Amino acid sequence: MRNPHSPGKPSPQSAESLLDGRVVASHGRHVVVEDAEGIRHGCRLFGRRLSPVCGDRVAWSLEAAEGATGMVVEVQPRDTTLSRCNLRGEPEDIAANLTHLVAVLAPVPAPDFSICDRYLAAAEWAGLSAGVVLNKADLRARAGAGLDAELAHYATLGYAVVETSKVGAEGIARLATLLAAHTSVLVGQSGVGKSSLTNLLIPGVEAAVNEVSRATEEGKHTTTASTLYHLPHGGELIDSPGVRDFSPPPPEPRHVAGGFREIAAAGHDCRFADCLHTGEPGCAVAAEAAAGRIPQRRLGSYLRLLDLARQFDEQRRSTTRKVSPGRPGGSRHR
Ligand SMILES: Nc1nc2c(ncn2[C@@H]2O[C@H](COP(=O)(O)OP(=O)(O)OP(=O)(O)O)[C@@H](O)[C@H]2O)c(=O)[nH]1
Ligand SMILES: [Mg+2]
Ligand SMILES: [Zn+2]
Structure with a gap:
């Protein structure tokens, strides 16, 4: 060594x-x-x-x-890294050597599906499998109208979608089965119940759980550091602090679509091989969106990350020009 x-x-x-x-x-x-x-x-x-x-x-x-x-x-060298952009827009690593990501949503606090899209994109880019959990299924009646359609779309993309609740430990056995072979991270908005799920999945663990603020129904950011636990039936689980927003550091613009399974699939039929699906002629992604097969919100999430990727690309280029003129690809952003 x-x-x-x-x-x-x-x-x-x-x-x-x-x-x-x-x-x-x-x-x-x-x-x-x-x-x-x-x-x-x-x-x-x-x-x-x-x-x-x-x-x-x-x-x-x-x-x-x-x-x-x-x-x-x-x-030691990592197999995989999950990262985010911090408040200054700089890449910051969250967890290492994951194989699986679980995006946790709940009816309360109101689900932000754009955050979920960006976590799933981060998983695709990092080479992780991923699933979506709707926790607090007991409060489903309080969910907004679009919830079922959003969850159904994630399921059609091939993500395992599981509904769970601490009431009667609904769905916990199914979730445990999905996590058994993996090193997983639970991610999502503050207050959706990531630590509560951790406590249900791992008897004896007492990850801190707090009450959702009654006034705003926002989470209280109870968990302040990621912690790794061993699951009783194999596998490892990381409980992570809740977020108000999340953006992964994007790859090069041409690779952004790789974070969106349906956009990547439709993109094979675009007229131009380097189509970025921003209004180019013969764009199959635009056609699928117009036909309602790709939800506008998913396309919006893609376009937002494409914008971010272009900003990173521009920064990378100017850093390369300043730091090592003439050395192609010599300087990486991080
Ligand atoms: N009704 C209901 N409440 C739940 C459920 N799961 C968790 N809660 C409540 O939701 C609140 C937040 O739960 P936590 O487990 O602390 O949420 P978290 O996602 O870990 O929050 P952060 O650590 O802030 O990111 C607590 O009051 C829990 O009791 C559930 O299935 N049903
Ligand atoms: Mg927590
Ligand atoms: Zn296209």
């Missing part, structure tokens, strides 16, 4: 004493690392360079200091 010692920094333990571990929670410069026996240790990070997230495989050593029992010295 590589020894990351660098001059001027406190020396980590020798490579021989390094242990394999898994980050199961991350709080800035402090992380919780699970060892091979499943014991969890509070750890600091060696140097300034490391920024592990929940799910990362790391090398660490037992080295007590500053209230921590260990120190992470290296983050």
